[in-house]
Amino acid sequence: MAEIVLDKITKRYPDGALAVSEVDLQIADGEFIILVGPSGCGKSTTLNMIAGLEDISEGELRIDGQRVNEKAPKDRDIAMVFQSYALYPHMSVRENMAFPLRLAKVDDATVQAKVNEAAEILDLVAHLDRKPGNLSGGQRQRVAMGRAIVRSPKAFLMDEPLSNLDAKLRVQMRTSVSKLQKQLGTTTVYVTHDQTEAMTLGDRVVVLRGGLVQQVGSPQFLYEQPANLFVAGFIGSPAMNFLPGTLENGALNTPLGTVTLSDRIRRLAEAANAPRELIAGIRPEHFEDAKLVEGKPGGSFTATVDVLESMGSDKYAYFTVEGETATTAELDELAADAGSTDVPASGSSIVTRLAASSGAVAGQPLDLWYDSDKIQLFDPASGKNLTYTE
Amino acid sequence: MSVDIDQVTDNTKPAPPARTTGRVPSGAGKKVKWALIDILVVAYALIPVLWILSLSFKTADGLNDKSFFPKEWTWKNYQDIFKTNEFVSALVNSIGIALISTIIAVVLGTMAAYAVARLDFPGKKALVGVSLLIAMFPQVSLVSPLFNIERNIGLFDTWPGLILPYITFALPLAIYTLSAFFREIPWELEKAAKMDGATPAQAFRKVIAPLAAPGVFTTAILVFIFCWNDFLFAISLTSTTSSRTVPAALSFFTGASQFEAPNGTISAAAVIITIPIILFVLFFQRRIVAGLTSGAVKG
Numbered sequence: 131m132a133e134i135v136l137d138k139i140t141k142r143y144p145d146g147a148l149a150v151s152e153v154d155l156q157i158a159d160g161e162f163i164i165l166v167g168p169s170g171c172g173k174s175t176t177l178n179m180i181a182g183l184e185d186i187s188e189g190e191l192r193i194d195g196q197r198v199n200e201k202a203p204k205d206r207d208i209a210m211v212f213q214s215y216a217l218y219p220h221m222s223v224r225e226n227m228a229f230p231l232r233l234a235k236v237d238d239a240t241v242q243a244k245v246n247e248a249a250e251i252l253d254l255v256a257h258l259d260r261k262p263g264n265l266s267g268g269q270r271q272r273v274a275m276g277r278a279i280v281r282s283p284k285a286f287l288m289d290e291p292l293s294n295l296d297a298k299l300r301v302q303m304r305t306s307v308s309k310l311q312k313q314l315g316t317t318t319v320y321v322t323h324d325q326t327e328a329m330t331l332g333d334r335v336v337v338l339r340g341g342l343v344q345q346v347g348s349p350q351f352l353y354e355q356p357a358n359l360f361v362a363g364f365i366g367s368p369a370m371n372f373l374p375g376t377l378e379n380g381a382l383n384t385p386l387g388t389v390t391l392s393d394r395i396r397r398l399a400e401a402a403n404a405p406r407e408l409i410a411g412i413r414p415e416h417f418e419d420a421k422l423v424e425g426k427p428g429g430s431f432t433a434t435v436d437v438l439e440s441m442g443s444d445k446y447a448y449f450t451v452e453g454e455t456a457t458t459a460e461l462d463e464l465a466a467d468a469g470s471t472d473v474p475a476s477g478s479s480i481v482t483r484l485a486a487s488s489g490a491v492a493g494q495p496l497d498l499w500y501d502s503d504k505i506q507l508f509d510p511a512s513g514k515n516l517t518y519t520e
Numbered sequence: 521m522s523v524d525i526d527q528v529t530d531n532t533k534p535a536p537p538a539r540t541t542g543r544v545p546s547g548a549g550k551k552v553k554w555a556l557i558d559i560l561v562v563a564y565a566l567i568p569v570l571w572i573l574s575l576s577f578k579t580a581d582g583l584n585d586k587s588f589f590p591k592e593w594t595w596k597n598y599q600d601i602f603k604t605n606e607f608v609s610a611l612v613n614s615i616g617i618a619l620i621s622t623i624i625a626v627v628l629g630t631m632a633a634y635a636v637a638r639l640d641f642p643g644k645k646a647l648v649g650v651s652l653l654i655a656m657f658p659q660v661s662l663v664s665p666l667f668n669i670e671r672n673i674g675l676f677d678t679w680p681g682l683i684l685p686y687i688t689f690a691l692p693l694a695i696y697t698l699s700a701f702f703r704e705i706p707w708e709l710e711k712a713a714k715m716d717g718a719t720p721a722q723a724f725r726k727v728i729a730p731l732a733a734p735g736v737f738t739t740a741i742l743v744f745i746f747c748w749n750d751f752l753f754a755i756s757l758t759s760t761t762s763s764r765t766v767p768a769a770l771s772f773f774t775g776a777s778q779f780e781a782p783n784g785t786i787s788a789a790a791v792i793i794t795i796p797i798i799l800f801v802l803f804f805q806r807r808i809v810a811g812l813t814s815g816a817v818k819g
Contacts, residue, residue, distance in 0.1 A: 181711075181715060182714075183711050183714065183715075202714070202719075203711075203714040203715050204714060204715075204716075204717040204718060204719065208715070209715060209716070210711075210712070210715040212708050212711070212712060214706065214708050216706065216708040216709050216711065216712035217712075218709060218712075218713075218727055219731065220730045220731060229713075229716050229726075230716035230717050233716060233717040233718050233722060234717055277712075277716065281717075287715075
């Protein structure tokens with residue numbers, strides 16, 4: 131167990147490419163922290179620098195107050211779970227899990243006891259004498275976890291440990307990872323590109339983009355108060371809807387029509403010196419079927435439902451709103467990461483989450499309402515959230 | 521040459537039935553076709569070996585009787601070659617020189633191949649290029665200079681005098697074969713070992729080396745066969761029984777009189793020197809298990 135401090139950690143490759151730029155992070159003892167971002171954002175590089183598998187170009191890494199920049203991975207006393215599991219195929223599950231203890235020259239009885247204990251926790255007792263080649267994906271993943279927990283390291287580093295599992299197993303393992311971490315109380319740094327994992331697992335989430343930290347905070351805080359367009363677009367599934375807008379006398383004009391902003395939003399926008407042209411962001415759940423809303427302040431519009439997905443508990447309705455689309459570098463990058471760049475779109479496509487009792491029908495027009503107090507405003511030039519409050 | 525042929529037949533012989541019966545349910549025609557091809561290949565490879573075996577059991581009078589099977593069986597040829605000190609010491613020399621060369625070449629080759637496969641160091645391309653150059657260099661052109669050098673520095677007609685050139689020519693082969701195997705091993709295993717507390721040396725010894733074992737054994741077989749079969753250096757750089765290996769010693773066999781060709785004893789000796797290779801291959805073949813790394817990483 132340990133506190134890990136990243137003090138202006140920078141990774142610059144010999145060819146000059148900057149992978150990670152001045153990351154400042156204080157990870158408290160026992161904390162579960164998630165590094166999340168699209169591919170190439172520097173999250174794995176950061177993790178490898180903490181592990182000692184990559185050199186730190188600049189800055190200082192401290193574990194329990196001690197500078198460890200120059201220490202070899204084996205002297206840092208941290209364990210890592212790899213995306214590919216990296217199990218030793220020539221060793222049995224038992225030997226795999228005992229390997230770190232054997233290297234540490236722990237006596238035989240203790241090794242057996244610790245391996246059995248870990249196998250108990252991870253439900254691997256029946257498989258201890260099998261080779262990794264004969265295990266299923268989920269079992270291999272658990273062996274990789276077991277190898278990490280046997281020697282009670284100061285911290286766990288996990289590099290997308292669930293991304294090779296199928297969807298159902300991933301959800302199941304996600305809860306086990308979370309439970310395990312709570313049970314052991316070991317500081318954990320977890321890298322993922324999956325925002326759902328980030329939201330569900332972490333005490334705090336660090337959103338990275340292009341080697342720069344975008345925002346650090348609890349999942350809920352990041353969801354409600356994204357610091358900028360990138361975080362707003364990245365966190366949340368389905369993602370936040372973005373529309374270009376103009377702000378005039380406290381009224382916001384978007385392709386959805388004109389809406390009077392709530393006093394709270396108006397004051398925040400004024401305090402932030404909001405420009406006239408901006409980008410408005412509305413989360414899918416802040417839309418509702420207009421018939422189901424009585425007297426709450428907000429905007430309303432009518433649009434034809436393109437696609438309706440009924441999830442049982444709610445309905446997702448997709449619309450296309452004609453007019454200009456919001457485009458910035460951040461949004462383009464998010465679209466590229468989501469793989470949606472090649473979908474031709476005229477106008478902005480809007481995702482809404484409606485109550486199950488909504489009478490929406492695909493192909494039919496529907497009256498919609500959206501909450502004017504939940505609109506977030508972004509500066510198109512800097513991407514900054516103008517309605518952000520601490 | 522009989523040695524290579526034996527190795528080939530040894531590998532192919534058990535395989536065809538398994539393949540033909542196991543996987544191809546599409547008609548007997550295909551089976552017959554494959555069986556014919558298999559028989560052809562096996563016969564092509566085995567008949568010369570059987571011919572030599574037959575010769576080695578023939579009496580001196582029966583050598584030229586144009587019969588494939590000996591009309592009169594005899595162990596005399598085998599008794600003769602073991603009666604002379606010449607063959608026995610050549611056998612000892614062959615085994616010793618080939619084993620030592622193989623061990624040194626494989627150990628050096630393993631380290632070099634690991635570096636070539638894993639590390640980025642200045643001059644890597646040059647190293648790979650030079651080793652390829654050595655492999656392609658015509659050995660005949662080196663015989664005279666080597667002969668003179670070895671005579672001057674006292675290596676001529678000694679074990680090291682043969683071991684050194686063998687290592688030189690076996691190393692490129694070893695480096696090439698082994699680096700291909702090392703590239704197959706997921707690098708993450710090494711990172712995992714480091715995270716588990718291993719020093720680079722421990723990571724190599726406990727994780728990488730065991731996984732590279734099939735490659736190491738394959739390479740060892742190839743290098744051993746190369747050293748075992750060499751005639752050019754063996755005949756040029758030796759002069760007495762103190763270092764003459766079997767391929768060279770065979771050419772010094774004489775018949776009962778100088779007008780008689782020693783075909784019987786040569787055949788017997790050829791059969792005898794094939795045995796260590798067969799043993800060597802059989803022993804290591806079990807260890808060359810494909811897919812040893814399966815289960816290491818999801819893939």
